Amino acid sequence: MIKKLEELGFEFRNYYGTEAYVFHMNYSSNMRFSHDFVYYPNENTFYINRQLMSGLKTIKEEDLIRNHNEVNTPAKCKWLEIKKSLQDYKFEIAS
Numbered sequence: 525m526i527k528k529l530e531e532l533g534f535e536f537r538n539y540y541g542t543e544a545y546v547f548h549m550n551y552s553s554n555m556r557f558s559h560d561f562v563y564y565p566n567e568n569t570f571y572i573n574r575q576l577m578s579g580l581k582t583i584k585e586e587d588l589i590r591n592h593n594e595v596n597t598p599a600k601c602k603w604l605e606i607k608k609s610l611q612d613y614k615f616e617i618a619s
Contacts, residue, residue: 525613529563532606540580547606549599559588559599561606569616572603584619 534545545563560573
């Protein structure tokens, strides 16, 4: 799975004090927030993190997909693409 993450553009780096594979979605004019999709191999778990003015917040997958007012469409589409690409692997998604 690690090779596939790297092919998808994930980078292995220190993420707030813990090593993880991170895909960062920069804020753009059609996104209200920036998002990080973070995979921790030791947990076999993905976290969907949203950068708010007050700081980083882990959100549920359903909150990203719900996508009220189309404010996070690029992040939603990218997450669904990543998830589809990894459909042959077993992993958890934090909530």
